[in-house]
Amino acid sequence: MAGFKHSSWTPEQGAPGNVVGIAQTPDGYLWLASAEGVFRFDGLAFERIANPGDARFANAIPTAIFVDRQGRLWVGFNQSAGPALYRAGRLHPIAMPAPPPSVMRFAQSADGTIWAAWGGQGERLFRLRGDRWQSVDRALGLPPGEIASLVVTADDSLWVTLGESRERGSLARLKPGAARFTLEPDRIGFSMLARAPDGSLWVSDQFGTRSIRDARGAAPGSPRAMPAVPGAAVPSLAFDRRGGVWGSTRGVGLFRGDMQATGAVERIEAGRRLTSNATIDAFADREGSIWVATDAGIDRYRPVPISPLSAIPPDVQDGIKLAANDTSVYVGAAHDLYRMGKDSITRVRRVGERIAALCPAGNRGVWAVHGNRVVRYGSTAAASFSRPADPVAPTVCAEDRSGRLWIDGEDGLWVREDNRWVERYTGMRNVLDLVPDPSRDGVIANTGDGGLLHLTPTHRAAIPARILGIGPISTIWRTGDTVYASGATGVVRIGARGMARIDSAANPWLVGVRGMARGSDDAAWFLVRLGVVRVAGTELERGFARPGAALQHRMYDHIDGYETRGQAISFRGPQVEALSDGRVLLASRAGLLQIDPLQARAARAAPPVVIRTVSTGRRFWRDPPQHLELPPGTRSLRIGFAVNSLAVPTRNTAFYRMDGSDADWTAAGQRREASYTNLDPGRHEFRVIAQDAEGNWNRQGQRLTIDIPPTFLQSWKFKALCAALAALFLWFVYQLRMRVLARRIRSRMLDRMRERERVARDIHDTLLQSIQALMLRFQLAVDGLPSDTKARRELEDAMDRADEVVAEGRDRLRDLRRGSGLEDPEATLREIAGRQLSGTAIATTVRSSGVRRPLDPVAWDELASIAAEVMFNVARHAHAASMIVDLQYRSTGVALSIADDGIGIPADVAREGRRGHYGIPGMRERAARIGGTLRIARRREGGTEVTVAAPAAMVYRKPSDRE
Template identity: 30%
Template structure:
């Protein structure tokens, strides 16, 4: 069941009211100047983390890189990785000991070295200047630029100016007193300040002569401009002091700070940072507080941070503030960063544990512990009270603040603790929870079964018999109706509305699934519940689980709502913020998961929240500030003024690597053929929280969508195909501000020879040739099989012929001879003998015909070399036996004629000639062979009686000559036609395709050989 519209409307009204309160409280937000230096989030990088030592200068270029000048060379830092810089063009640096750095707004970096050398770095190119360029031989102490584009250098031998690739001395020409320029800077109005051994002077914007500000200066190490426009100097022998104010005596701006400072920095908030040579870092939050202060009393205002506090080295020589507001300090052992964390740590005394918090009237919180006095904790400091007894539970109601501990219960009135009562069990060690009953009494939970109520001077104990395992409440809350809410272990809440009414229990059966109940928050008619397994809400007598995006919140031991209506939970993952509208939606819609913003150790959260006591671990102060207790300290945050990084992170592609080598990133890169593993390293110079920078990248031409790289700063591609690609990468900072443009680089992967188009064409040709060769081999094999079958056929014919000759013909011949002998016994002239001799003549004729057939079987065209020779032999035989002239005309080269075609054409010609002699009564027969179009043509023409059309079409019953001719023609892939115009003569024509008649000529090699042979013949 979902909450009804009345509950949602009530919560929405609360959101609106909270928003107005947030606007009112926003004006009370304090800036980072109110922080102590110990309240900044500090990170140190030493040689162990890859940082260089002996840092002498710091600068940040327009691309976001932090540059470190050291005694051993130049380095750059992207927030994650230190990289020694070596220019790709222009040659290596002529010196290694860096004395100064200057990053112009227009881009690039000026590097000043010791002993008269300077270089300008722009991308991968470095331009070097030395004595040949007019640069004096002394050390370049400082470099700066004015608004008119001029570059100035402070050297041991005086002030110099850079113009069109050359350095020019300007000391005397522009009226600057002294011979050495020890330092310089440019103020907000564009004035160039220069300190020499004689004076501190300044040059107006566009001016031609210096004006002396003061001659009372010593050896100046650094010059800095204060927020009020005054000029401060750090002197090697005199300390830090204001040297010029423009209004009168500079001593009125503050005393001399007796510090051996090697640098000065006024940050954006006006705080003064001073690295010292052996005494760590000093910070003055408000330099105005130094006015009128006695010399030597700076310790009251100058905060101190040294090596035992975590500083990489007490010897610090350089300090800058980057564009995101972080303070960077370079020293002898590494690099340090101070940044404003979102969660402000309280300045609790070391060793304090088990923090019991309650909102103090006005602002701040009261904090009780087991081993420190009860104290009022505020953003700027801690004020202890007179109560030194351990405190393990606190609460606040309309009557005041309740305190509970092993020694009893106290009331806090006007900041003074007053004893209220002793515990019912004096030997007990503490109180789990305490809350007022609204009638002057108190409800108390101790580690004994049940709940204890102190009223009218006595204790009442309710053992809560309905609960198994003798539990005691972990948290207590008396709501605005006077109802008592009790949270227990193992998914149990008990609501007691008053005497005479039954308690209402909410447990696992009612849908409560938060584990041990460790936080309760009243908001209108809804009770929000936090536990070890997440968050739930009780509205209209029902339990509603609250889902969140990502990993479920666990270990929620504190739950509060700020003045804007947003919810904050102190959970195991960190401090979680959930928008009020998202929580209301999640309450109304069980399928909705509310988005969560987490603040963890990177935001300044120490340790994890306590899970059992003291509870709760989250408190809203009267001024709207939120306070959270953990196992290692207390932090606070102003929800109306959460620091936010609004700068999009600059993105850069660092290197392109393959198994064959590494290439520096430029506009494009050409990779060799056969690249198996491509690695593209990139970075984003967001220096505040580089751990939370998130990347996404895409290789256009290869990737179809953007890839989420998370915090990884390298993209890997395996076996990229050859081609042209564009690699793009974007980055998002810790607050979700994205650099949508990002960085890109053209990547071209070369083709191997086997990936070239000509290679594919060659492969296609070779494959086609192989297929053709295989086809020819197959044809040759088929031809061989056909020849084998033909030989078998011929052998079978010869066998039949032998059988006919040796058996049937011999037997018939013997029978005829015997019958002749019988006939000879009959007298001549007898009719019987005449009949017998007639039968013998018939038998002789049959024998002749049988012998002809046997001869035909045994003799075939294969015995002749060519078809034309066989046809001429046939013509001669017919002319001799039958006196019928047969004329043979051959108009084709028949040397390569297929053997099977030759045999079949010969048999067709013989059959046609035989038919013309035996049946047509022809007196002339013409046999011709010629090429006609794409076919070999055989024709047999006679002048006999001809054949009827019906016989030509259907054949004659009992005769198979015409059908046999057609079948033989079809056997060799040809066709036979018969014509008998007007019944006079007959012409048999057979067409055989040239591919079938001359297969050797119709292969590529055969055609080439035929043309070659034909050419030789013509010659």
């Protein structure tokens, strides 16, 4: 079972116990039938689905689970409850007349017919066509025996295994269109059937695990068989994507065999990689994982790209050494030398002693240093000679372009020249790595002093750490014609075109690099501290072109099968190499590992994304419809969702947003729920998308449209009512304010009017009367003068002029006391007209309309003053023949209109008045003082009409107003 990573879920992690069946729906959920009920699993949490509400399911236990071709989930129950179908978030009972004690198996034909079986006696096989169940044992001539399994093959044949005892069984087949079953001649035990991915039909019993029919339903020409597992009872089978057959045993653990081989099967029993020996069912999911149901929970065996090569034993003491040459990789481990090629592992030789150093030979094969010998293996030109007489065994070696072999020693390097060893560069201790120089005749050495050395037999040149630019050098290696070095701050490439580097500041995974190999697709595989990192070839070139760029990469760690660490730093030489078939080999503390690039880069479908639940304070929906209407006034909402990529669910990443509430996508992390509060009424759209562990996106995701109707208090009717009430309130406040302002204005104007009356009274009672008394005395004096005297005539003329002045003064005083005309406003208007139009032939008509109401004296004073000004202008400028004065009493106020049939008034004069004259501006000011408006317009039939309108609050006298 190498290459599969085991995980398990028991009741401690929320899994049900006594699981009897596993299925998977198209939305990615894994469904479990157990003694505790029906559960579904999204890789993170188990969710229990309640039994149907029908009374007969109250104490029933699920006994079978099945997904049909339409993706519907069927569940069979015991206690004669019959089957149920999952729909719209819950299980619905499916009526079956006289259901059997238990529904143990399901199958479906191509035409949609559902088959259900009971494993005991009596009526055993049932058929659902349309909406009607039928018992078909007799009608189809089903042979006797206890039904163990049902399978429909590619040709639409229904196959049934029947058991007479635990050791004896039979196989029956109902061909498409046939009226009766036929009994097949196969010798089988009481067993389960399984259909392999290639369409072949398999069975497992006391005779072994084997194929009994090919994809066409015929007996195979060369049967594929594996030996039986002792103690296994009615195994169920599942098939992985690597050609493996997995089987449950119900009591002796789990087994796996190879579909193409006839050798022994692998066994696993309860312990580190299996929760219980009572394995009931085996199932392969859509991502290639194998799930096993047990009485203690469920186990999963997930294919991973990194797996140990058990054919080569680990070597904890001396470490594993690698050397690649041509199409092979040589491996030194546990005193043996192996050669790995495409689909082959060959032990080259049992060395029998520690292999101290291993490096490629120039003419194929490898150099191996073991004991006191240096031997070339795998080359037609064999060679073997003694190693240098050095007290310390070498740890690294390299052959340069001229065929010279270099190895390290205690106090320098040894070079094999002219069939003899020559010691070079004495005093150079602690050589950690040696690789051939790609461009010149020599080697590059890492001595652990921070930089590198370029060495030839006659020349030594240092490459300082400051030039390399990646800090102290830890490891160097050669890939093709290029030398790479890793340091504290990155990786540098040394080639014929110079040097380039990648900084670890932008790529923190470049820490503790032990080596790198280029795969068959030119991708680079870096062995780093936490695992293995794959970088595409084009991406790697981009990184060397832009040292500070962050590279797209994929880290493979313990989740992917790298459950160990790299070898100790004291084990030198290449730690990672690539095979010609694309596999990558890694030296680790746990032994030799391989990466299967096909598995590492396996194309996977986009992860299914589902909206699992919607809940408010009082309501709950499982698997809600795409359009959901919530109760009116809903403010808080929780939406549960799932990313049903079950391979590595902790690496799945979900993003969600609610239009109108979220400005951008929210990363869910490990959460699978979104919560919202203070939602407004209306339509909301919730979206969720996801990415799986391999970077596959489901950008379509799932959408949920949510409608929240408003309550009455949130409805437009209520808002309109509130707006109307607010407008009414503002109108009331406005009216109240206007009344206050009007009262203030009237009070000020009344005060002014009273002051005018007082002044008029004082002038009348004092000045005019004094003048009249004075004139009387003058008159007496004049009367005493002779009538023919000049002085008398002049005094009489003065006295006449004084009479005119007194009369004019009385008129002015009458104007100051205009409020006295309130008893009869029409009469007052006639009096004003008679006075203002005196000396003209203008015919005047004064009239009124409406219900007459008492006028406020202040307002009437302003109206009368405006009327006097208008009539004065008519007399002077209009050249009119007639004038109509109309006083209108309205509920909203008073309108006074004065119209003439004269020559009219220019528009600019009507707007602004004549320059230097203040008649029209004064009239507008008087109208404004009583809250009114003045309009001057040309009449269509000729002439001018002046209208002043004042509101009721200003012109009508209140009963409470004091005189």
